[in-house]
Amino acid sequence: MIPVLGYEGRKVAVLGLGRSGLATARALEAGGAEALCWDDSVEARERAEGDGFLIHDLHKADAFAGVSCLVVSPGIPHLYPEPNKLIARAWEEGVPVDNDIGLFFRSLGQGDWMEHDTPPRVVAVTGSNGKSTTSALIHHIFEENGRPCQLAGNIGRGVLDIEEPLDGEVIVLELSSYQTDLARALTPDVAVFTNLSPDHLDRHGGMGGYFAAKRRLFAEGGPDRAVIGVDEKEGRYLANQLVEGPEDLRLIRVSSGQKLSGPGWNIFARKGFLSEYRKGKQTASIDLRDMVGLPGAHNHQNACAAYAAARALNLSPRVIEGALRSFKGLPHRSQLVRERNGVRYVNDSKATNVDAAAKALQAFPRIRWIAGGLGKEGGIEALQPHLGSVAKAYLIGFSARDFALQIGDTPYEICETMEVAVAKAAAEAEEGDTVLLAPAAASFDQFPNFEKRGEAFSAEVEKLD
Template identity: 70%
Template sequence: MIPVQGYVGQTVAVLGLGRSGRATAAALIEGGAEVVVWDDSVPAREAAEADGLIIRDLTKQGAFEGISKLIVSPGIPHLYPNPNPVISAAWDATVPVDNDIGLFFQSFATDAWNSFDVAPRVVAVTGSNGKSTTSALIHHILIENGRPSQLAGNIGRGVLDIEPAHDGEVIVLELSSYQTDLARALTPDIAVFTNLSPDHLDRHAGLGGYFAAKRRLFAEGGPDRAIIGVDEVEGRYLANQLIEGAGDDRVIQISTGRKLTDGWAVSARKGFLSEMRKGRQVASIDLRNVPGLPGAHNHQNACAAYAVCRSLGLGPKGIEAAMHSYPGLPHRSQLVTEHNGVRYVNDSKATNVDSAAKALQAFTKIRWICGGLQKEGGLDTLLPHLQNVAKAYVIGREAEEFARQLSGAEAEVCGTMAVAVSRAAAEAQSGDVVLLAPAAASFDQYDSFEKRGEDFIACVQEATS
């Protein structure tokens, strides 16, 4: 646990009692703060009270009297589409609002670091797609090369739930736009921007607000080094905002769309990763046979992770060896099984059109399981990427409408995962890939994309047994 510094004897309120909220309350108490908590959910409040936390109804008049700060869990809207009433009340009472990410950066460094030979470092990864894989891959490469590391944030443990840093340790944080948008302190040593595609637009009042939330990690934090994906205009803009000229190696640009030659750059084309320094190639890795990183979208993740690890002093050969042993993450291009020459791949995390398009480009001869709670913008931008789809099997409550939009591809309305997997397995031939890449949220049928992926795996096991 990271004890929160700076609130000894002060009363701090915590709104939201999920994983991050409970960890935040514990870290505040460990640091000497008096903590009161609130959640709209009665069971969540009862569980917290049973564990000894003090419940205060923050919706009541005068609830913020004597409170120094309000800490908000990431899922709670603080601006768009409408601020949570408790947050509005904190504003009216002139109580500062923050989140656990802000507390982490405020509290991570301690006097114990004075005795370390190598100061701990923090790597923060944000972007629309690939954050989890990039973060996990960085962590894996570090561990495989004998560097102590912890993985936290939007993946793994909450940021305040990790252990205090050891000498030379690297903390790898995956940060969502919900987390970067509100944090009052953002000071990573290395910050990564993978890419940008439309997502969470209601929460950020459009694409501009969504990008602005991610840009805060760089504009507010001033990292020593920034790794920026430049395959979208927003990444090119961000890199240009940070760079002082062609020789400025504080910015490493990454791309899978074109070969980068100026400054310090890492790109991947046709399955080969290249590192360029001052116009000269200094290293190359063949990614085509790395089992845990299939497809161009994963090659972008590999570029980002490679750039981070090179920034931390690792050599290309050590990075390459670790990439080959990377097992991949559940629900992200996860190979479930191969049966009768047919591969079954779980990419349930492909919850938006862009991530699904990248999954479709990673394979050929695809039996595509898709559908769910559709996001804003429709499926038009997905249509150019259906050339590898032999047939789509559509699930979800809106399956008929989803299938209607897939012009140019044969689509069968299945409704449920069990029917979709059964039909795809029955029609698949050797060399085909049965791919779950929904291009939609899961909440019409499942509690989370993880539950959806687990159902896919169970259905595959039944169909192939």
């Protein structure tokens, strides 16, 4: 646990008693604060009270009297589409609003571990797609090379729930826009921006607000090194804002698909090869094509970002390459479930939006595509340019029939359920095909989350004779 420092003997209200909220309350009390806990869910309050936490009704007239800070869980809206009423009340009463990420950075820099011979280093990863894989890959690289490392944030453990860092430890944080948008302190040593595509637009008041939430990780804290994906205009804009000239090596630009040039620090993947250039000279080249855990151009972009973060913390290209080869990928993200009769079955249930699905569809040469679920605004018409490798689509869920009208001339079959889709795709697949689950939709029509959807796919694949 990372005790929250700076609130000794003071009252701090905690709104939202899920995983991060309870971890925050524990960390506050470990640092000497009094945690006043509230959740509008009766069940959540009862669980917290059973764990010994003090329940404090923040709706009461004098609820914020003497409160030094309100700490909010990431799922609670604080601005768009409407501020939560309790957050708006905190504003009115002049009570600062923060989240666990802000408390983490505020406290990490004050802890005894900063007296280690090598103080802990924090790598923070944000972006639209690839955050989890990039974060997990960075963690894997350091662990494979014997460096103590912890993974937390939007993946793994809550940031305040990690172990106190050891000498020389690296802490890798995956941070969503919900987390970066509100944190009052953001001071990573290395900050990574993967890419940007439309997502969570209601929560951020549009694309500009969404990008602004991501940008805060770089603008607020001023990381020692910034790793920026420059395949979209937002990344190029952000990269430009962070440099004082073309030779500024505090910035590492990364790309998948385009060669980057110039006197700065550039890492890119083209035709399956990762290349590193520094001061105009090539310093490393890695063949990514046969790395099972990193299929496709989108994963090559993830590999470039993770490689850049590791290089920023002084690992050599040779040891990074070895770790890339041993990475097996994350569940539900281009995960190879099984190979049967020359057919690969790949679970990319995390591809819940059009951009993520497009990247998955470009990763394999001939695809039996399982798609559908609860479609998002705009549908999937934007995927039509990426369907050239799809032999047939097998459509499931609430939006199956809508999707069928949006995929042009691509052959399809309405299957409704995962069971039927897997069985049909397996029966028709030929040697060399990939049966790919890349839904391009939310899961909530048939499954509680994308993980359960991916597990259902994997279970049906394992049933095949």
